[in-house]
Amino acid sequence: MTKKIRNLKEFSTSNDRYEGANLMCPGCSHNIIVREVLNATDNPVLIATATGCLEVCTAVYPYTSWDVSWIHIGFENASTAIASAQVMYEVLKRKGRLPESTMRAIEEGREPKFVAFGGDGATYDIGFQWLSGCFERGHDFMYVCLDNEVYANTGGQRSSSTPIGASTTTSPAGNVSYGEKMMKKSMVEIMADHGAPYVAQVAPNKWKDLVKKIQKGFETKGPVYINAMSACTTEWKHAPENTIDVSELGVESCVWPLYEIINERDEHGIIYSTKLNITYRPKNKIPVEEYLAAQPRFKHLFKPENRHIIDLWQKMVDIRWENLQKREEAGV
Numbered sequence: 001m002t003k004k005i006r007n008l009k010e011f012s013t014s015n016d017r018y019e020g021a022n023l024m025c026p027g028c029s030h031n032i033i034v035r036e037v038l039n040a041t042d043n044p045v046l047i048a049t050a051t052g053c054l055e056v057c058t059a060v061y062p063y064t065s066w067d068v069s070w071i072h073i074g075f076e077n078a079s080t081a082i083a084s085a086q087v088m089y090e091v092l093k094r095k096g097r098l099p100e101s102t103m104r105a106i107e108e109g110r111e112p113k114f115v116a117f118g119g120d121g122a123t124y125d126i127g128f129q130w131l132s133g134c135f136e137r138g139h140d141f142m143y144v145c146l147d148n149e150v151y152a153n154t155g156g157q158r159s160s161s162t163p164i165g166a167s168t169t170t171s172p173a174g175n176v177s178y179g180e181k182m183m184k185k186s187m188v189e190i191m192a193d194h195g196a197p198y199v200a201q202v203a204p205n206k207w208k209d210l211v212k213k214i215q216k217g218f219e220t221k222g223p224v225y226i227n228a229m230s231a232c233t234t235e236w237k238h239a240p241e242n243t244i245d246v247s248e249l250g251v252e253s254c255v256w257p258l259y260e261i262i263n264e265r266d267e268h269g270i271i272y273s274t275k276l277n278i279t280y281r282p283k284n285k286i287p288v289e290e291y292l293a294a295q296p297r298f299k300h301l302f303k304p305e306n307r308h309i310i311d312l313w314q315k316m317v318d319i320r321w322e323n324l325q326k327r328e329e330a331g332v
């Protein structure tokens, strides 16, 4: 049963399964995204969270911010933990051994949903092998990457999601360096190439688009991957009150395009068809420079000797945006 959502006020207060008063930094997008995901459904939700800011700041024993079944697991394997819980659920259902409350929810059309949250360090790098395995085997769960483009919880080291030019503690900008040297890994496409039936990129500021995709993901059988832009006040170094504005600049410049990929895959893993939809098209695509200028992690790029990196950024974003449009047009 898909939850009906009328407006933002109703949406933001429609469900209270995640306590906002926790130890996350003020303005942290992780908090916003988790609330949006949980509020997208009235079904029971079971969650596994990889080590990282979200886990460390929301479960300081004996306190918890979670009013749902919640598993903390190693940094690398939130995916396997939640996939295993889902398999266990199927077995118990088949054997008629589920608790009465769960049976009631199922009868009311509210089948439990299984979700894993991980940062980009947990997802793009250290947990990738587990995630890839779960997707290859076709487990029925949703994986949400809270992509703040850095290992925030351990002091801001670069990850394979850190974009070119960002200053991080392991790719610091200074006299001899303009910061990170590599472009970001194409995680959305990589996960889609696993043949996942539904893969999407979202941003917390475009909440209606986000909720629609989460609801679509919850209705999908099989592995679902959601890549969520998660502006990090501490490591992107913008003011807490600017989180949503920074996210908006990311979307309006097409640095963070909003799109989805739908695959038809059979039980042998053969992908019969792939369809890419762009779900938000900026009316006036703004220069990437405006996005970069809003975040002090890129401030050194505005020195004359580093301006060429801003040009490179713009070139990369334009090429990707054009490719997405070509793929959408071609229906592949």
Ligand SMILES: Cc1ncc(C[n+]2csc(CCOP(=O)(O)OP(=O)(O)O)c2C)c(N)n1
Pocket (backbone or CB within 6 Å): 051, 052, 053, 054, 074, 075, 076, 118, 119, 120, 121, 122, 123, 126, 146, 148, 150, 151, 152, 153, 154, 159
């Ligand atoms: C196997 C393993 N390696 C390293 C660590 C240390 N560690 C804990 S949290 C963390 C960073 C998490 O970064 P990310 O997944 O991007 O999440 P964020 O904190 O940015 O939300 C690291 C390196 C660990 N717990 N386990």
Ligand code: SF4
Pocket (backbone or CB within 6 Å): 023, 024, 025, 027, 028, 029, 030, 053, 057, 148, 152, 153, 231, 232, 233, 234, 235
């Ligand atoms: S360091 Fe970044 S990701 Fe971690 S709690 Fe603070 S704002 Fe959120």
